[in-house]
Amino acid sequence: MSEVLLDADIREPLFEYIEQRYGKVRFLEEKVTGKSRADVVVVLSDKVMGIEIKSDADSYTRLATQVKNYDKYYDENYLVIGSTHAHHAAEHVPPYWGIISVEMIDGRVDFYSIREALPNPKAKLKNKMSLLWKRELAEIQKQNGLPKYSNKSKKFIREFLIERIPEEELNRAISDLLFERDYTIFDEE
Numbered sequence: 001m002s003e004v005l006l007d008a009d010i011r012e013p014l015f016e017y018i019e020q021r022y023g024k025v026r027f028l029e030e031k032v033t034g035k036s037r038a039d040v041v042v043v044l045s046d047k048v049m050g051i052e053i054k055s056d057a058d059s060y061t062r063l064a065t066q067v068k069n070y071d072k073y074y075d076e077n078y079l080v081i082g083s084t085h086a087h088h089a090a091e092h093v094p095p096y097w098g099i100i101s102v103e104m105i106d107g108r109v110d111f112y113s114i115r116e117a118l119p120n121p122k123a124k125l126k127n128k129m130s131l132l133w134k135r136e137l138a139e140i141q142k143q144n145g146l147p148k149y150s151n152k153s154k155k156f157i158r159e160f161l162i163e164r165i166p167e168e169e170l171n172r173a174i175s176d177l178l179f180e181r182d183y184t185i186f187d188e189e
Contacts, residue, residue, distance in 0.1 A: 003104040004056040005082050010102050011040070011053070013109035014080060017100075018042055026179050031131070034069035036062070041074070041131075043178040046171060048128060049117070050074035056082030060092050067093055072127045075171070076117035086114065096120060125167055128174060129158045136177040137161065143173070 011029075019025055028041040033050065040051040050070040054060065063079075070077045076098065081089045083103035090099060098117030103110055129137070137157045141148060144165055149157055161170065 004084075005102060005104060005109065006057050007039075007053050007055045009104075009109065010055055010080065010082075014040070014051075014053070014102070014111070017111045024179075026181075028178070033073050034127075036066045036069035038070060038074075043175055045175050045179075047075035048073075048131070048175065048178065050077045051080055052077070053080045054082065054085055054089075056084045058082070058085075060085075063092050067097070071120055071122040072124055073131065074120060074128070075123055076120055078117055080111075089114070125162060125170060126158055129161070129170070130154070132174060132177060133181075136181070139177060140165070140170070140173050 015027055018027075022042075022044055024045060026043040028043065029039070031038045031041045033041075038050045039053045042049040042051060050073065052063070052066050052070065054063070067077075071094070077093075077096075078098040078100055079089055079093050080100045080102060083101055086101045089101075093099065096118040099114040101112045101114055103112075132140075134154050134157070137154060138148065138150070140146075140161055141157070144161075146160070146164060149160065152160075165173075
């Protein structure tokens with residue numbers, strides 16, 4: 001029998017695995033995603049992925065709700081599972097979700113891709129844009145020579161940008177801004 005892995009055992013090796021696989025990445029942990037909290041959000045140059053971790057100690061109790069919420073926001077999604085879940089994981093996520101199994105082999109955490117994620121057909125650009133702060137939305141406006149609308153709501157600005165900027169450009173801008181996000185601004189204010 002293999003060693004039981006907990007969420008804390010999985011995270012750092014998972015980050016290394018993803019970095020080796022994709023190169024330039026940024027991780028956002030415990031990101032509010034609708035009415036759920038995404039374990040890990042992975043920012044790539046052209047897309048944003050959601051990752052839900054179900055360690056050997058976890059159950060699938062909340063997964064259906066988590067899947068609905070992740071599907072609203074992320075371009076692709078992955079379920080990362082402890083090996084105890086490997087035989088039944090596919091029953092709990094849509095076929096376009098990727099599945100990665102994790103287990104301890106010879107004293108180190110090892111990952112195995114059960115299936116690759118496909119583009120998420122339910123993702124909504126307006127939801128993905130809600131991941132951005134108002135100052136990040138303002139940066140997109142500035143880069144594209146658009147009016148500031150500083151007195152308008154984030155929702156208005158998101159819709160304004162979606163109407164005026166091609167989706168592919170917005171996706172790149174979202175990734176660029178999330179790569180550059182600086183949380184220290186809150187320390188300064």
